[in-house]
Amino acid sequence: MSSIREVSRVAGVSIATVSRALSTPEKVSKKSLRKVQEAVEKVHYRPNMMARNFRAARSHSIVVLVPNLANLHFATVIRSLEEEAHKNGYSVLLGDTGGSEERDQEYMNLVETRQADGAIQLLAHAKGAPPPPDHIAIVNACGAEDTPYACVRIDNAEASKTVVDYLISLGHRRIGVISGLKSNPHSIDRLKGYTQALSNAGIPFDANIVVEGDFTIASGLNAANHFAAMKNRPTALFCMNDEMAIAAIQGLRNHDIKIPEEMSITGFDDIEFSRISDPPLTTVSQPAKEIGKVAMRTLLKKINGEGIAQETIVLPHELIVRKSTALAQKQKG
Amino acid sequence: MSSIREVSRVAGVSIATVSRALSTPEKVSKKSLRKVQEAVEKVHYRPNMMARNFRAARSHSIVVLVPNLANLHFATVIRSLEEEAHKNGYSVLLGDTGGSEERDQEYMNLVETRQADGAIQLLAHAKGAPPPPDHIAIVNACGAEDTPYACVRIDNAEASKTVVDYLISLGHRRIGVISGLKSNPHSIDRLKGYTQALSNAGIPFDANIVVEGDFTIASGLNAANHFAAMKNRPTALFCMNDEMAIAAIQGLRNHDIKIPEEMSITGFDDIEFSRISDPPLTTVSQPAKEIGKVAMRTLLKKINGEGIAQETIVLPHELIVRKSTALAQKQKG
């Protein structure tokens, strides 16, 4: 409650001197400094950051847009994002959009109305999306190919191809997919890697074994039921994230389908649960922490008007082979 | 960039009229209103919320302190918290403390320096902790008993007792524990329920089978190894959250211990993964969304100076019986 004015009164100096004592103590005499410090103590002065930020025209906040905070990959990226922000004196405003375009807009308004200095989006934009207005600092963490935004991501297509190549190397030829929403740019990029791997191996694409999920456990379970009921079932499943993959394992097991003996399953992200699923999940890891750190640094640079070397930064992924995949059975017909 | 001043210039009215047209249009003539609206369009005016908030002495932000965003129970509470905040025109500032006292302090400073109007803590305070200063609006979601803060929570002791009672009803007499950090108030409350259930059943407490974890998957795995190596192993394990329980299941299985045949396992929270662990986890559910919603509402009331009916709100828990628990084997010695 007490302002700089009260401090000045108690210290017997002007508010200008108080301000200087607080922010640039070297510009103030020892004596004034001491008087101010004592007064600050006495009146329990705490600076009003709203005033400070307002005057500096810097909110020192970043809004982070995420479709689903309860997705462990995103949660991990955000932790790292937040840590990096904190180190640089910034706070993060959480914007869980639940996948809604409208919410996304509302949160972007925070930066338009200067409640935030910039934004980081953890969702990928549709390919045709218009680039953000110039006055808005924004970076896309976990983005997709061809996004018109500055972007920090892995090569989703390549990563997917790596996993599917691995399945093919195990002898699988009929490889199903549990994808995210088909309109989701991540789904599109990852499907691209899948079809590439297939075509390289001369395996025809079969749309019937690509089932749409939405990156949630529930959708993985649904998809599993669908595959279980299929007559000509795939021998392997490429799942576009770990949540759906782990759900699929359990969903399939509910139908007495053995993993990996009867079906190999792969995930995407390498969340911690993948280590302790049964069987442990073969997946491709994303450097979630690194993505968060680099994305925040990139955004902060943008905000501070420092040039950014590259608009798109692609970080390495890694195939993690565990026990949910096995050689295709030599069963015929 | 354009301020209310530019709008006033373009519209040919005073800034007071512009301000009124924007916030209380009924106090302005139709003609002025139209002129202002046109000018707003023309100069792409967006209000500067930093100025607005500063003047109103309301940041319209809430800081949410959480020890670990990547904990699924917390993530779920936060989503709900945030949704409720959003509905009321508030934003949430994320404060992931990683369990550090220091970080906690730093984030609480946001409210002291008026970058936030209040705080919600998802961690429980130590019993002896001093109550928060009066001028700070704060509520504890997921708190512990006897916290000196306004608090929305389940009855942790009772919920724990319910689970352990259930294990006892299955014939288990040697029931191990994987706890959180022993200093953590949740651990304390939950251990209380455990010992109560034991003593009600006339089972002596054995400190050797209470192993300390920290609510993470890694610590669950460690604890599992510890139990696996034990000569006189418990027949059941009460784990203080689901992450540790699911990790324990897998950790134990790595030692060829069958769940639930050789050991029953229970969790706490009922995160979504509990449905798809193998076997699905018997646990006690917390109404995470409800906790978040009620906590935010309570805080907002506090901020607006509306009286709060009760300082502590206890929400119901529920025992969820799945397949990770079974009758104790009639094995002797």
Added chain:
DNA sequence: CTGAAAGCGCTTACAG
């Protein structure tokens, strides 16, 4: 219904 003015809490040229 309207405008001129004060003021929210700070910082920073400017003059001394």
Added chain:
DNA sequence: CTGAAAGCGCTTACAG
């Protein structure tokens, strides 16, 4: 080194 003053963008009594 110090203080008086202006100003950041808004809102709101106050007078008309």
